[in-house]
Amino acid sequence: MAKQPNIKFVKNAAGRIVPTIVNGISMPPFKGVNKFRPDRTMASPKVRSCIDYPSDGNKLLPNLKEALKKCGLKNGMTISTHHHLRNGDGLTNILFDTIKELGIKNIRWFPSASFSCHSYLQKYLEDGTIHHIEGSMNGPLGQYASEGKMKGMGVLRSHGGRYRAIQDGEVHIDIAVIAAPSADAFGNANGVSGKSACGPLGFALGDSEYADNVIIVTDTLVEFPCVPWHIQGNNVDYVVQVESLGDPEKIVSGTTQVTKSPDRILIAEYIAQFVEEAEIMKDGFSFQAGAGGINLAFLLLLKEKMKSKGVKARFIRGGSTQYLTEMLEEGLTDYILDGQAFDREGVCSLKRNPHHINTSPFTSYNFHGKGNFASMLDVVVLGATEVDLNFNANVVTHSDGYLLHGIGGWQDCLFGKCVILAIPSFRDRVPIIVDSVTTLCGPGEMIDVIITERGIAVNPLRKDLLKKLSTSSLPLRKIEDIQKEVFEICGGKPAPPKLDKNKVTAVIQWVDGTLIDSVYAVKE
């Protein structure tokens, strides 16, 4: 990696050091929650004309290579992909094989997220086909970046932040390559039909609206119209049919797994009891549920409580799973508002149930819209890799400094009315409640409750919650006390990460596009 001599750094409102220029683009430092107002107009794509598109609506090209050529692929372009195929994605690797074959270099790869299956692309980071990655790096590619090997800086954005960056014109996409489990030759596409059915395609929505060139790649071509059109053909330039988009078994799991760990089940029980005693669980309430083991266990417990108290939710935000769809079918919620489907039953329900609604980062998370859904949630349950005594949290790096996770919708969800972090108090004998998070992703003022198997810490800012819980049987404790206990169990504080503070390998954006923290290379 080149040295970074010309980059200036500043201390942001959270006390973190961040660069002022990232990959040549000026980015403001974090100013505090709700302190930064944008002063710009939205991205303004070139006006197109039907003259330049086939009047019969047939935009099919024989293969991806032809499509990339037609898009005028050049060195240094920005190419986006999306993670709705998750670890079953077979397209992105083929895409970069094709780019390599065409002799193109220095691509800015702008995925909504990358997974282990994309470790294949490390060779293209090494040979200069890919200059750098702007997007969540789960696993191997995050590790690669952490080792200081990536040429440019990584930019990590939340799902909402990514939509915002596209909409705001902060990231100009030259070519969006959208994997579509079902599409017609005009480019209308969805993720609910076809052998690679994955659920919503919302992660690709912004790209389809603002990219210069949009290529739909599908392994299930249907006659026009492909309905529903999660992606609208009116935004699409070319359509390519391929044999397979990837491995259906890894695109969605057959079933999602509830945790069997006693500690995690205990955490789930605490969450459910908390939500009930804090009087959040009441008729017409709403919550966000993920697909993690604790979350699913919590969901099943909450479901029983709702049934026994006769409480019905107005809506549940997914990541949908079979557990969520069962609640919809049993009448425990009016709607599922779904951003991604984690298992097969989630996909099927989205396809068949008109109360299971497709959403996107635009509707749910975009902070630069006229409001979004995230702040309307009564309660959200999230995870974290670390939290500190001020409730600040980290979701991207581990305590050893390695960047191994993306932000997902995590930052966006912090705007919910009650934000609960559900975390085991230590992992692999590494305490999770630290003195200072390795990487700051979410300001403590937005995090209301931390629930561990050793007790529950309510943010002192939430006097209302503390009052409601004043007679509770729940193990409410000071966060400092939980930390102390865990330090004793684990033999002290976690070892400080060995970071090269002169080498920023990635930056973390806040939802408004300001920089909330830097990720540093780990010394070998």
Next chain:
Amino acid sequence: MAKQPNIKFVKNAAGRIVPTIVNGISMPPFKGVNKFRPDRTMASPKVRSCIDYPSDGNKLLPNLKEALKKCGLKNGMTISTHHHLRNGDGLTNILFDTIKELGIKNIRWFPSASFSCHSYLQKYLEDGTIHHIEGSMNGPLGQYASEGKMKGMGVLRSHGGRYRAIQDGEVHIDIAVIAAPSADAFGNANGVSGKSACGPLGFALGDSEYADNVIIVTDTLVEFPCVPWHIQGNNVDYVVQVESLGDPEKIVSGTTQVTKSPDRILIAEYIAQFVEEAEIMKDGFSFQAGAGGINLAFLLLLKEKMKSKGVKARFIRGGSTQYLTEMLEEGLTDYILDGQAFDREGVCSLKRNPHHINTSPFTSYNFHGKGNFASMLDVVVLGATEVDLNFNANVVTHSDGYLLHGIGGWQDCLFGKCVILAIPSFRDRVPIIVDSVTTLCGPGEMIDVIITERGIAVNPLRKDLLKKLSTSSLPLRKIEDIQKEVFEICGGKPAPPKLDKNKVTAVIQWVDGTLIDSVYAVKE
């Protein structure tokens, strides 16, 4: 009306005289079909922030006046409304009462269309509250403009042209006021539920996406989320609840009426036979059907032919009616792609049948997109007020020069693969096939067939159709022959309109934003 001394005029590619500047904005003359490529970028609205919107999603204001004030209503602003409530719209008149009450002047009113119920607004054109109307003027307001009384020039755009003008930044909307039969406090809205249910809300889509301020006005407020969201709350600034949006009986008719006129039934029979003999009616075909009397009669005849031949359409484009929804339910088409619902059954079907799909001028008609649906239609049946011997057609003025109709989706539909104009050969003893149309709306090269009760004229450019029909029993005739016969019946050519050629009262845009013709004041 002020004189127009500073306006320059040019002759366009169709030989029509058009101004170069309209209401202070430069507009290019018509260059020919598919000859004008835009060289601009799309409208670029100001980036907003969730900071400025209520985090609980509640955007309700007590009344329209408050909402207009919050929007910063000022003299000379552009305010848009939409015609999905048709002649039952009670909101627009109240809107302008409120604007008048606030002492605001010189509004550019930008409706998707105006109807007879808006004749009430003539007083506001007279007193300067409304400066001029840019949008379809059906009936009284068109007559008012024809009398040369409107201050600015009217600009008539097709449905697709209106979306294009907004998207292209040609028309900047300060405040969009959207009547919503069903909405939540966040601003999600649809037209399929509520006492004023009207069907799709697509005419307001572009406004919601690009206007500076968007106000949703509803008479049926539902709890979040209002599903489906034809209009997305993420684009909405304020929500106002009112007692009533208008007269449900006039918003949609209880039933749509098939023509009983023998001449018109004959025309419908000719169309059906033509569509069959021209081999357009085959498995997987598509067509556009309107709600006019001839169109409905044609639909019933076509339906019988489809049933007897075992032919199924892939999709039908509505204006939906009970006749269309019956075809969907009887399995004669896979989908209805619906832009507006003309009767109650159309609305109900859109709400309940997942194969009855909501569309918008963006998907169907926008000429400045990456293709649209209109050009994919195998056959469209349209009307006209006049046609000439070169198949050029008029849909906005009568032969006496009065502007009495809007363009609707008519121009957009001319891109269909076979365009049929279904017209009685004379109306009120005025011949319809003229030597030169009073106002040119559609170039003859795009019109393939003219079907009258006295015979069928196929455009000589369509040698393929002529060949297919060479052994037909249909009364195929030269257009000149039909004209001659009708002139004899009616006692000669229609009297030339008495126009003040020095006074352009409105202009007609082509789908690409160029000016195809001028509408002149009628001399009293």
